[in-house]
Amino acid sequence: MEKLLLSPDEAGEVLNLCKSTIYDLIRLRLLTSVKIGKRRLIPADACRELVDRLVANAEEEVSL
Template sequence: MTKYLWRVEEVAELLGICRSRVFGLITTGELASVKIGKSRRVPDDAVRAYVAALAREVA
């Protein structure tokens, strides 16, 4: 089963950063997210795109 949406806490764990940094990335638009009710979720493809963008910066 593929996971389409990640909780902010899960994204923080995946990226090895703190939860507040993930919210900061969302606020600045560097990481896309969606709101479902009162919950904020990050699409899997947004996490992958963010990591790919970081890799391009290094190259």
């Protein structure tokens, strides 16, 4: 079964980013996260959405 929520370490592995960058993206509200108890978790879909936004922004910059 596919994980629906990822730890910051797991999200970092998926996105090829370090954990501190994941926390920066969360703090800047560029990466959606949820808090369950003391744990901060990232929905798997939020990783895909971040990549899609970054690609769209990059394509937009190229077309200008």
